[in-house]
Amino acid sequence: MGLAIGILRFRLFEVEYWWFKSWLWLLGGCVVVLVDMLLIGLLNTPQLYALGLSVVLTGFLYFPLRQWLLGKLMPLENQTLQDFLARFSTSLAQADSPEAFEQGWQALLQARFAPQHLTLQAATLIQPQLEGNGLSLRVPALTTDFVYQLSGKQMASRLFSKADIKTVTALLDIAQMARNASDAREQAVREEREHLLHDLNATVGAKLRRLADDLLEAQHREATEEALQALDTTVQLSLQDDPFSLQAHLQAWQTETAHRTAAAAVQLDWQVADDLEQGELAPKQAVELTQFLREAVTNALKHAQPSRLIVRFAREAGSLQVSISNDGKIQPPETWQAGTGMGGMAARIRTLHGELHIQHLVQQGYVRLDAAIPLLGAA
Incomplete structure (x- = not known):
């Protein structure tokens, strides 16, 4: 009855997580009762001590087993965002271009959710969203007008949930801030480079021009003209990124x-x-x-x-x-x-x-x- 009410209230992909937690909770209660009955029935332990011993034994046996089982069945859900940030930050720190940031973002989505299928689609999306009752997750790419479609969480063994929305939204915010900071740094470097090249062309170029005008021998004047032409060409080509x-x-x-x-x-x-x-x-x-x-x-x-x-x-x-x-x-x-x-x-x-x-x-x-x-x- 509880599961039926949960399906009607929370939809299928929300019930999946609570279904597993509910069975673990039920199993924990049954273990306590079973140990209590064994202590009383087989070992003739007084009821005053049987309940306390059963709780102690269950705590030392059941709870470690429960955590191990959770880690095996739901490894990614057990991994908090803080645990994943170390790998996440390392990947972003190694990116040095918009393409590298995009490749790193795609690799992180693959590592965090292990989807059965991951495709890049041409679309506009501001925030991540669920589709197909948790079968798919749509995540904005760092490049505008593109969206990642993740289908089949953990190789189609799990469903996406609202908790995944919160996680990927936080990761997306961090990735966008890192890329914006990188773009700002690159823009500052580009502007400084342009300033230095313009100064170089203005100062050295002017001196070469005066030197060419003052030289009498045609051979020396031609060499100076070639140096001036090389300087102009280098400055013009260096100022263009495309x-x-x-x-x-x-x-x-x-x-x-x-x-x-x-x-x-x-x-x-x-x-x-x-x-x-x-x-x-x-x-x-x-x-x-x-x-x-x-x-x-x-x-x-x-x-x-x-x-x-x-x-x-x-x-x-x-x-x-x-x-x-x-x-x-x-x-x-x-x-x-x-x-x-x-x-x-x-x-x-x-x-x-x-x-x-x-x-x-x-x-x-x-x-x-x-x-x-x-x-x-x-x-």
């Missing part, structure tokens, strides 16, 4: 390289594979590749004095392949003395987690630089 179109950069690199080779009376053979039209570059990749290409072209025009320069871009196994060849005055690479140019190019490619190789194609009469860097989004 990915760049690879196609747009390829066109800009071609225009700049064509202008430099034409001024040096060198024929330019520019080759770009068709599958690079939809690629993207991270800001750091754009900065380092721009400087790498400039240094490679400068070394070829300055030291080799070629009649032809070949620049080729292709995609291979998720990497961007860059090859720069020239037919100038060539010495075997093993006899080269690596200076600032070669060291700088190698360092830039290493920064992008790529590889740089030099080949001496004797039969063709070319020296070729081959660089490979992982493209944005490649595994």
